[in-house]
Amino acid sequence: MEKTRTKTPFLKVLRRHWLLLLMLLPSLIYVIIFSYVPMTGIILAFKKYQYAGGIYFSPWNGLNNFKALLISGKLGMVTRNTLLYNIAFITLGVLFEMGSAILLNEIISKFFKKFTQSLMFLPYFISWVVAGAIMYNIFNYEKGVFNHVITALGGKAFDLYNTPSAWIIVIIFLKIWKQTGYGSVVYLAAITGLDQEMFEAASIDGASAWQKIRYLTIPSLMPTMMILVLLGIGNIFRGDFGLFYQTVRSSALLQPTTDVIDTYVFRLLIDNGDIGVSAAASLYQSVLCFVTIMISNALVKKANPDYALY
């Protein structure tokens, strides 16, 4: 990582670049307070939290918080849900985002391209609260548009809020719906940066449009894809809290298919006020994430150092 030609002495750097260091100071203080200090708070997972003692002076509790977590029997379920949803988000995300970027790039009508791109970006602009309102508008049992159409076509009204299995499709659909517009711009930015002469040369050599996509565009997008996939894998044990919280609206009936680690931790903390156990669940999640990203980055680095994240 270090590329220092000659080793620069500490004091010399300090004297020459003190202003640069000063410019870093605000954000350094920020990450220390909001990221590094809370990291020390993971000791709460091994403590019996008492208000008077706070984070650092509450008595130790051994592994009791983790035992309570295991006894609850939910950990396996929420971990599985989080993992499977994220695998679906990552794979379908790559497919939809890269696919629409490539197609958008091929479309000749400038107006169509600009117009559809703007429409595809709309869902990215709304909060999950608004997405929740949309869900209500469409899927409400009595008033929803969906049942409206189904019954008009002679079908039977469908009660989404009583059908846990259907949520798997709905959640994945919502995520793709909200994310594709943004993701495709990331790929489109990468396509714009490609060497156009390469495509011209291929055309002169008689390559078809499909061949150019297959052998030029897709391979050149691999670095961008690898970064996005690695970022996704780094968060593979983190659920999108807003997505699950605002659309499922803490319905116990739907938990088997919609409860993820983040909603579980949140319930433990805010609804149950169980600080020790929720800290234990939090730590479990952080460690899982950390180990996954470390291993996957190391593997990618070994295969091709250019694709590694750090």
Place this chain on the structure above:
Amino acid sequence: MTNQVVLNTHKRLSKDELSVNILGIVLIGIFALICVIPFYLIIIASFTSETSLIRNGYPLLPSFKDFSLDSYKLSLKNPVAILKAYGTTIGVTAVGTFLSVFLATMTGYVLSRKDFPWRNKFAFFYFFTTLFNGGLVPWYLLCVRYLNFKNNIVGLILPLMFSVWNMIIAKSFMSGLPMEITESAKIDGANDLVIFARLIIPLSKPLIATLSLFAALAYWNDWYNCMLYITDENMFTLQYYLQRILGSAEAMRIVAEKSGIALPSIPIESMKMSMTVIATGPIVLLYPFVQRYFVKGLTIGAVKG
């Protein structure tokens, strides 16, 4: 993107180019429609009379017969709560976006300086926070117990003020600016802060437009921090206000209290939809202004470099 267009218009489309185009127009067209239909449904529902909504449910097609402005009228009849939520949201978004873009660009610039020998070490110090974190519980306790975020406007601004991702986007963009700008200004005796403010920032318009949009979206759409820290109704953000309206029983109580209208005559179903429109509108209107900068500003680079 534009190069491609110029190239292709010269000659007639070959068969395979035509087929790629047709496929693209069909697939992209369908997806774009799916993206926009829910917005259309929400908007027509917000203009439909409550009696029709209760009788027929949310409409698929607009109808003149059931057209009604009741829900908007009621929202504007006693607009104090909505105006307060707008005020909080606009204020927090404006201040937060400014601070957030300032921090991201300033940090990104320092880390993009190739003559700064510690840049990689610092970059990793920031990046590490995205790999590992303490989780919700220590963060929540820190904010509530030690930083006093409860019912404090600071609790809506600080949590979203610095994003490592935005900083990395800034760093990637600024690494692409010619190093000679900094070097020659240094020879002329300008210090780093002056170079950043006077030379680098004016050259980074696409970046700043992109980062401002991200930051503004994050602040405008924030309900999470409001839910965690704010219990005072006068300080609710728009999105959190909407979240409460969507929970019916809660909504009725709020509206009845604020407007003094008897419970049964409140158009609750159409109000849910008009509040959604009111809470979303302004931020969507921002998009056309930043769209042209978008592809240029959004270059995702690696942490190293």
